[in-house]
Amino acid sequence: MGVARPAPRLRALPPNTWWWVLAGVVMLPAAAPLGVLAYGLVSGVVTTVPMARLLELAANTGALGAAVTSTSLLIGGASAWLVSRTDLPGKKLATVLVLTPFAVPSFVGALALLGATGADGILSTAWAWMGGDVIRYPSGFWAAWLVLTLISVPLVHLAVAPAVRSLNPTLEEAARGLGAGRLKVFWTVTLPQLRPSLTAGALLVGLYTLSDFGAVSLLRYDTFTRAIYLEYAGRVDRRPALGLAAVLAAVAVLLVWLERGTRTRGVWFTARPRRTGSPVRLGLGGKILGWGFLGTLVTVSLLVPVAVLIAWVMRGLISGVLVNQPWAELGRSMWVALLTALVAGVVVAPVAMVTTRYRNRWAGLLEGGAWALYGVPHIAVGMAMIVFTLWLARPLYQTLVLLVGVYVVMFLPQILGPSRDSLGRVSPSMEEASRSLGRSPLRTFMGITLPLMAPGLLSGAALVFLTTLRELPATLLLRPAGFETLAIRVWSATGEGFYTQGALAGLLLLLVAALPLAIVTRHELIR
Amino acid sequence: MSSGFQVGRRRRTLLTALLTAGLLVGACGGADDPLLIYSGRGEELVGPLIEEFSDSSGLEVEVRYAGSTELASTLLEEGSGTEADVFLAQDPASLGLAAPLMATLPSDVIEAVPPRFRDRGHRWVGVSGRIRTVIYDRDQVQVSDLPASIDDLLDPRWAGMIGVAPTNGSFLAFVAAMILDRGEAATLEWLKELAALDPLDYPKNSPIVAAADAGEVGLGLVNHYYLLRLQAEGAGKRAANHFLSAGDPGSLVMPSGVGVLSGSEQSEDAHRFIEFLLSETAQRYFAEQTYEYPLAAGVRPAASLPPIDSIPTPAIDLSDLHTALERATDLVAEAGLL
Numbered sequence: 001m002g003v004a005r006p007a008p009r010l011r012a013l014p015p016n017t018w019w020w021v022l023a024g025v026v027m028l029p030a031a032a033p034l035g036v037l038a039y040g041l042v043s044g045v046v047t048t049v050p051m052a053r054l055l056e057l058a059a060n061t062g063a064l065g066a067a068v069t070s071t072s073l074l075i076g077g078a079s080a081w082l083v084s085r086t087d088l089p090g091k092k093l094a095t096v097l098v099l100t101p102f103a104v105p106s107f108v109g110a111l112a113l114l115g116a117t118g119a120d121g122i123l124s125t126a127w128a129w130m131g132g133d134v135i136r137y138p139s140g141f142w143a144a145w146l147v148l149t150l151i152s153v154p155l156v157h158l159a160v161a162p163a164v165r166s167l168n169p170t171l172e173e174a175a176r177g178l179g180a181g182r183l184k185v186f187w188t189v190t191l192p193q194l195r196p197s198l199t200a201g202a203l204l205v206g207l208y209t210l211s212d213f214g215a216v217s218l219l220r221y222d223t224f225t226r227a228i229y230l231e232y233a234g235r236v237d238r239r240p241a242l243g244l245a246a247v248l249a250a251v252a253v254l255l256v257w258l259e260r261g262t263r264t265r266g267v268w269f270t271a272r273p274r275r276t277g278s279p280v281r282l283g284l285g286g287k288i289l290g291w292g293f294l295g296t297l298v299t300v301s302l303l304v305p306v307a308v309l310i311a312w313v314m315r316g317l318i319s320g321v322l323v324n325q326p327w328a329e330l331g332r333s334m335w336v337a338l339l340t341a342l343v344a345g346v347v348v349a350p351v352a353m354v355t356t357r358y359r360n361r362w363a364g365l366l367e368g369g370a371w372a373l374y375g376v377p378h379i380a381v382g383m384a385m386i387v388f389t390l391w392l393a394r395p396l397y398q399t400l401v402l403l404v405g406v407y408v409v410m411f412l413p414q415i416l417g418p419s420r421d422s423l424g425r426v427s428p429s430m431e432e433a434s435r436s437l438g439r440s441p442l443r444t445f446m447g448i449t450l451p452l453m454a455p456g457l458l459s460g461a462a463l464v465f466l467t468t469l470r471e472l473p474a475t476l477l478l479r480p481a482g483f484e485t486l487a488i489r490v491w492s493a494t495g496e497g498f499y500t501q502g503a504l505a506g507l508l509l510l511l512v513a514a515l516p517l518a519i520v521t522r523h524e525l526i527r
Numbered sequence: 528m529s530s531g532f533q534v535g536r537r538r539r540t541l542l543t544a545l546l547t548a549g550l551l552v553g554a555c556g557g558a559d560d561p562l563l564i565y566s567g568r569g570e571e572l573v574g575p576l577i578e579e580f581s582d583s584s585g586l587e588v589e590v591r592y593a594g595s596t597e598l599a600s601t602l603l604e605e606g607s608g609t610e611a612d613v614f615l616a617q618d619p620a621s622l623g624l625a626a627p628l629m630a631t632l633p634s635d636v637i638e639a640v641p642p643r644f645r646d647r648g649h650r651w652v653g654v655s656g657r658i659r660t661v662i663y664d665r666d667q668v669q670v671s672d673l674p675a676s677i678d679d680l681l682d683p684r685w686a687g688m689i690g691v692a693p694t695n696g697s698f699l700a701f702v703a704a705m706i707l708d709r710g711e712a713a714t715l716e717w718l719k720e721l722a723a724l725d726p727l728d729y730p731k732n733s734p735i736v737a738a739a740d741a742g743e744v745g746l747g748l749v750n751h752y753y754l755l756r757l758q759a760e761g762a763g764k765r766a767a768n769h770f771l772s773a774g775d776p777g778s779l780v781m782p783s784g785v786g787v788l789s790g791s792e793q794s795e796d797a798h799r800f801i802e803f804l805l806s807e808t809a810q811r812y813f814a815e816q817t818y819e820y821p822l823a824a825g826v827r828p829a830a831s832l833p834p835i836d837s838i839p840t841p842a843i844d845l846s847d848l849h850t851a852l853e854r855a856t857d858l859v860a861e862a863g864l865l
Contacts, residue, residue, distance in 0.1 A: 119743055120741070137734065139729075232600075235856060236624060236853065318759070481563055481591035484570075484592070492570075494570060495732050496733070497730075497737070
């Protein structure tokens with residue numbers, strides 16, 4: 001029997017101290033971007049941006065956030081209600097269809113919109129063939145609103161569906177019994193019960209809109225993220241870009257903090273035992289309307305975009321334009337995502353251990369730091385890390401080690417959540433039993449804890465893989481020379497107007513994302 | 528329980544191996560450093576050319592693609608510690624920004640190109656020429672109505688009809704040239720009047736040309752070669768290029784160019800690369816594939832283009848263009864064109 005002999009000094013420390021040291025080491029890199037951004041905020045770097053510009057960006061970003069949030073709440077709320085509260089046939093299929101657009105990165109959505117319209121757009125061409133005028137290139141607010149809303153609907157759906165499912169029907173029945181009308185019941189009884197999950201959904205979408213770089217940069221709507229990149233790319237002085245990034249990061253951290261607050265209340269809310277009501281009966285007309293709604297949603301947010309991409313690729317194949325095929329990019333995207341998922345899977349263990357097993361201030365700090373960084377828009381993290389590596393960690397500047405490291409700390413909560421869920425179901429008494437039977441802490445972890453954590457780790461790693469594949473702004477700023485990924489390829493080809501090239505890379509990205517998405521979605525469906 | 532441990536250990540070993548491999552790949556730049564080119568010109572345009580150089584010279588080449596100005600700023604940030612050997616840029620302004628970091632080029636390289644398309648201090652040399660033009664839709668705009676100068680563009684009759692790409696590098700270079708030619712105040716005034724005409728806003732030049740060809744815009748401020756590329760794909764029959772005759776920044780002749788970083792340990796290979804770019808093969812590629820003006824080796828431009836020396840262009844030294852670039856970005860934002 002193989003005996004793992006820990007080094008003597010290792011043995012000198014009590015086992016849980018080692019978990020703390022490891023967790024600290026894992027979370028240490030997160031301090032770099034947060035520190036640089038905090039410095040940017042307090043050091044006066046922000047003042048290099050004219051106040052009028054700051055206000056303009058804040059107004060634009062806020063308007064987009066409000067518009068995307070309200071429309072996606074309406075649509076996502078409606079789809080969640082249809083799927084979770086009615087007797088609509090084919091709900092499993094409906095859920096999968098509604099959630100799938102989550103796999104469409106915003107820059108691919110923007111590519112589909114740009115590729116559909118304009119002088120040589122797919123829809124324009126079809127429309128002109130039927131005798132219509134050219135559909136103009138959409139740009140600015142409405143274009144960004146459309147793309148981001150369609151991608152945000154699944155987020156709202158995911159946040160709201162569980163709450164809708166567990167709505168307590170007795171309250172509604174009582175209100176109806178007391179003579180309240182349908183509308184009044186909805187406003188005074190149903191909606192308040194849903195408020196925590198709606199708020200959580202709204203904050204998630206707000207945060208997503210605030211962070212998005214791909215869609216707003218390609219569709220040219222002047223928000224913070226686009227301005228940061230323009231300042232970075234068009235100016236030698238890095239201070240305005242860092243200042244804007246610091247402001248954006250501060251707003252994002254505030255939203256994360258609010259979102260975390262609603263989340264805990266939401267859990268408490270839905271955890272109360274109750275009977276669930278019988279589904280609302282839709283008549284035949286209602287069922288047709290319901291599927292008509294879901295069908296339209298899926299067509300606009302998934303089928304049309306994919307069809308536009310396929311049409312561009314076909315066009316390229318026919319005219320022979322499709323010369324630069326992105327196989328190298330595909331390879332890079334896959335392996336960097338795999339590497340990130342693996343590293344995240346390994347390093348998450350100590351963080352999950354200390355934050356599950358020891359609830360104290362330090363655990364709260366580690367977890368809070370992870371979540372804060374998770375919410376900071378990637379373009380801000382990228383800016384901060386450029387500054388950090390240039391000033392303080394030159395050997396790491398534009399290396400793969402840095403890129404993967406940044407991915408891991410940014411996406412850690414995605415694997416931390418599921419791992420903690422799994423770990424929470426393991427009773428510490430099993431570990432204690434193993435220890436009392438003479439097993440070393442390491443062997444106990446490998447033999448008992450790790451296998452029980454495995455399902456959470458797998459689903460979390462799939463999510464990290466998926467997110468890494470789609471990551472654009474941090475990759476754009478931090479990648480090593482020549483390290484073009486599929487996401488970069490889609491973005492730069494679309495920006496240059498090479499839609500054929502972009503479409504092929506975009507389709508490959510969607511295909512590669514399908515498997516991890518299936519794993520993640522299944523996890524959500526079971527939950 | 529024992530088997531659980533064994534599996535765990537094997538898994539751990541596997542993970543460790545993979546991680547180590549990954550980190551090693553990332554950490555080592557490779558034993559034999561390739562020639563590192565920072566290219567502000569897109570992979571779609573210069574990728575095939577760089578590949579050909581790599582094949583013919585047997586040198587390993589690595590390319591970092593990004594915007595020209597972005598790479599110039601990156602070079603300034605990296606300073607003398609940069610790993611880059613060569614900077615290939617779309618415009619003289621970016622080259623000018625990075626020029627302090629560049630070494631003087633050998634005289635045979637410099638002298639291959641006319642003086643107005645190279646740096647005063649011989650640190651960069653032009654590779655291909657591009658001219659600012661006005662693209663127009665022949666169905667909407669009569670030849671007799673075409674503007675002669677950028678000031679004619681401000682006529683109210685063009686309200687809502689002009690396509691611009693205000694964040695694009697070549698538009699910013701045009702604005703920078705205007706600042707050198709006319710001063711900041713006049714430039715800001717011109718930009719504000721343009722903004723008052725509600726121009727249609729595009730990310731790049733190519734969609735403006737496609738839009739003119741489809742009648743979506745009447746006029747557009749672009750570079751000359753986008754139309755020729757569109758025509759090569761069988762489209763571009765409705766749009767036409769118009770070269771402004773007033774000799775103002777609207778017909779700026781602007782070279783893309785290249786220089787060698789002074790910190791480069793492979794300056795000989797870098798010079799070979801520049802010689803290749805100025806060779807007949809590469810110059811022919813620019814003439815025939817990207818429809819730019821060849822600047823060396825006696826190669827002739829595409830037949831449909833007027834000779835480069837016949838274009839009236841403002842009397843500014845392109846080596847100074849970078850001094851106005853930052854202000855150009857500010858003025859475009861101030862005029863409300865972003």
